[in-house]
Amino acid sequence: MGGWRHSLINIYRLGLKELRSLAADKVLLALMIWAFSGAIYEAATGVSQELNHAAVAIVDEDNSPLSRRFADALYPPYFKAPEYIRLNQVDPAMDQGRYSFVLIIPAHFQRDLASGRQPELQLNVDATVMSQAFIGSSYISQIVQGEINVFLTGRREGAGSPPVQLVTRARFNPNLKGYWFGGVMEVINNLTMLTIILVGAAFIREREHGTLEHLLVLPLKPLEIMLAKIWANGVAVLLGAGFALTVVIQWVLKVPIAGSVPLFLGAAAVYLFAAASIGIFLGTLARSMPQLGLLIILTILPLQMLSGGVTPRESMPQMVQDLMLLTPTTYFVRLAQAILYRGAGVEQVWGDFLAMGVLGAVFFVLALHRFRRAVAQTQV
């Protein structure tokens, strides 16, 4: 038998062992199941980055039919039913962050409008609420303009249509629904987190229990041990991600997925290789479980926050963008968005595939390089 065949058998056998160990750890298993079911559902439905239930208050000093029409036009889901407050309440209420928007309608607004005196409305926006401030204020101004037009001309578009018309269409998510985005990104986040934690922690645990040492005395190569860990944990996480995507996202949340799920899972497999390599690498750096915990946090947070899964990459400083190109997560997020939302095929995303694979290989080699030394260090 050739050496490589022996190696394959070893990798396969050790991987099966890894799966058995995983199955025996009920707590980890429960957390994993939660991460790919409940957590996805909650992240998708609980949060939205689009305008949703924005808190609005109105200072109505006019109290005319028109001013009341403004209030009626602001309704869920974009806005909460507006609350009426007095002018002197505006500052304290906004200071406490109770309202993101306060619309101030001056006295005699309707009368002045009718008599062509061009009255002025004021909209106070809490600009610290970055996700709502801009979109919300443009919505409100459109709605207010519409009501004024109706009042003056009876038509929402106002008198005479503009010389050029603008027809906007949002592609890939026509109604710009937030949960389409949130759910899928949560799958990616949990994929990253679980893989790194599972592999890194398993490495440290085996090191502490001496089982890694035991394996190294057997005729096994560190390469085989690492590959076994990667494939076994990778398969477990991949199954979870597949479940999350097909059952939770597609079936429960009814999010249409534009592209091919197998292609995405293929990409996920390459990504898992990279993430697991990072996990082992971190495991070789840390000397104890608490140290690993801190390292993992320092790694996962930037990976999740800066890879383009939470906020768009192009709005980050150039340096951050460039640095993040050194992590596989950036490519995976980009690739996942392209495949799942925009239906991109292999021809559009092969470059990202390649980049993930190369980065994964780099971390893998680094981890391999440190493997023996890390195991020898343990008992010191």
Add this chain to the structure above:
Amino acid sequence: MDGKLSCAARLTGVSHFYGKSGRVAALGGVDLELPAGLMVGLVGPDGVGKSTLLALVAGARKLQQGRVEVLGVDMADARGRQGLQPRIAYMPQGLGRNLYPTLSVFENVDFFGRLFGLGRRERQQRIDELLLGTGLALFRDRPAAKLSGGMKQKLGLCCALIHDPDLLILDEPTTGVDPLSRRQFWALVKQLRQRRPGMSVLVATAYMEEADAFDRLVAMDGGRVLGTGTPAELRARTGAGSLEEAFIRLLPEERRVGHGSLVIPPRPGDGDGDWAIEAEGLTQRFGDFTAVDRVSFRIGRGEIFGFLGSNGCGKTTTMKMLTGLLPPTEGQARLFGRPVDASDLETRRQVGYMSQSFSLYGELTVRQNLELHARLFHLPEDRREARIQSLVQQFGLEAYGEMVAESLPLGIRQRLSLAVAVVHEPRLLILDEPTSGVDPVARDQFWALLVQLSREQGVTIFISTHFMNEAQRCDRISLMHAGRVLASDTPAALAGARGQGDLETAFIAYLEEALAEEGGADQAADTPAPRDLPGEVAPEARLRRQPGFSLGRLLGYAYREGLELYRDPIRLAFALLGSVLLMFVLGYGISLDVEGLRFAVLDRDDSPESRAYVQNIAGSRYFIERPPLASLNELDRRMRKGELSLALEIPPGFGRDLRSGRKPQVGVWVDGAMPYRGETIRGYVQGMHQQYLEEMQRRATGQAPTAAASLESRYRYNQDFKSLYAMVPAVIPLLLVFIPAILTALGVVREKELGSITNFYVTPVTRLEFLLGKQLPYVLLSLASFFLLVLQALWVFDVPLKGSFPTLALGAFLYVLATTGLGLFMSTFTRTQIAALFGTAILTMLPTVQFSGLTTPVSALEGFGYWVGQFYPASYFLVISRGVFTKALEFRDLVWQLLALAAFTPVLWALCAVLLKKQED
């Protein structure tokens, strides 16, 4: 028997079970009276229930069945137990298991002094006396981790004696300690009892020789008491010459099976020069510590060669160098004539290795473990099954085949380890303390297997041990101490040369000789010169040990935790610099500014008008123009790839239609994959379109269009609309959750895993004192981290702090109390560090990032997310942090949020106090 003696402890019908459904019985209906004022020994191998019994008497374990009365107090009564704890001292099994490795000798004892409420002066005085008396005074400032095994146990004894207990409980205090230190340890205990004759001592031991010196013995096996009496009585009753023999005779018939006097056949003449192992000048240094110092030896084929020495003397390190696990610093080793090389798989196939701790997979069954290894050694399919079958028979594992390895009794587990080590029929076995903690019968069975392997199959066996009687069974042994080989020869020759025929005496003689040669400070502690030990604690000190809440004990715990943290520069640096680093990353990274958007145009008209329209957009700072599009297909392709976030389609005849007033339509495609960004782009485009129209009208009519009414938007708090100003104050709360919560959770669970939690079980510390004491250092650390973050916000990010800093600081204090409390809460129901880490991360990450208002205000959340946000401290501190930074808020504006934050902590404390157990189950 003299039942008139008063009782130190009385056990009635005590049973104890382990395992989920209580399947494993550690104690089965024990009735026992332990007389006071005597030294009572529990003898019996590991796993017979000695430790469980002692832990029950000490109050460390929760009583399940029966009644335990200690010094007249019922141990089931929590209040009585608390009153009793100052009168008991308990030293759990394991070298320095309840000590704190990074703390110095003095600090360790000092900590125990604080737990028992001794005042500073009294503590100083008593510690001085104890350290002098035990010979540890010279090592006052040495970390416990760097003490030898013997010294660790002496330190443990000091810690146990600091509060002058009436009952001293020692669980295998001398296991794994070199013979000289062992002798000294017992001399110390003897002296101590002379000084305080009223003190009762309860000892468990696996060394039968030691037990001979005790006043009373309780022989135990299988969770039951086999017999009690003085050593002489036991020997007389069984008619045995030695205690070990007496013990074996006390065993029930079926347990004695397999025991016979082990006869080791002589080695057939050793083939000279045919060496299995050759080691020359092997040396291993870790930093400035030399673990193994120029060790040389040769082991012939088929020989049983033993390393005899205490824990930490370099046996394990030497073995690791031989297996290739650890490359030697100097020197060389050869196996079967080939230099040891980590990448030489061929040699490894000929070696079987058993490491000191059980290193098989506990979650696999016996059969699965054997099978895994058979496959990893690539035993051919047809031979594999037969081999496993014969091993199972040979090693007596038939009854355990389907059992999970971690549930096996220790002796069986060791047999399994050996079976696994020989599954591939190696020519050399390296066994690192394989019989540590195994009962005498099982040990004999194990040795019978070794002899069989050596004599019948010619396997070379290199074994390490700290049992003299095992060493006697080897063909040759090396005596090891402090990394050096003191002497090497056949056991009989060594015993004859120095020990008047006794190997232990010989070892001690060699040890003393070596120590005298060096005369170094290190060994001074091992020379038996203990001065007078302290007497009783002054009565006024005893009075001060009131039950109930004690600030002193709380601070004792806090001080110790703080010291440990301080000694762990890596954890400290992570905690402080980690958050600063993350602040950089997140402050710069999370930006909700939507800009730098790439767009392209499909201009089917290419007229001056269409170019002007495009220019209107391309000139904006938000958009970057990419090469134009040629077709809808290309548009589709490039948007799919994610290259373009926006595409414009200008119809043919746009300019002409515009001029003739035919109202042409411009088509716009926005990438909606990321809804927030899509929404913003749509807003931008509409705004720019509007501008274009106004510009057109101005050009046509010469004046700006007049609106019927105008809406003026005032962006408050952040006029520049920059993410940084909004995000930096929001990142501070985020960072003050993760690291504090996880550090705190690990701080507690770490004690559970390492064993020092026992100190909480058996000392008068209350739950609240323990919890708050553990929490305090992390609160301080988190506050330090908070100040660093604020400085960073001010100086690095130039985010102005507009409001009241004291209010912010107060909020931060309340907040880190809550977040560290969250960590404590997690630690109450997680048992391993990995679970604590994973659980805390998952349970804090999502709510903090998603539901606390970091990007979406809590008021805009719905359902589950909304309620999580309401009951999550980060939501409130976020309002405070943002309010103070950007809105110039003061204390009175934020009273409500501060109150809400303050409410979390007592609730969390109460939850923890309910969930944390003061005894082990």
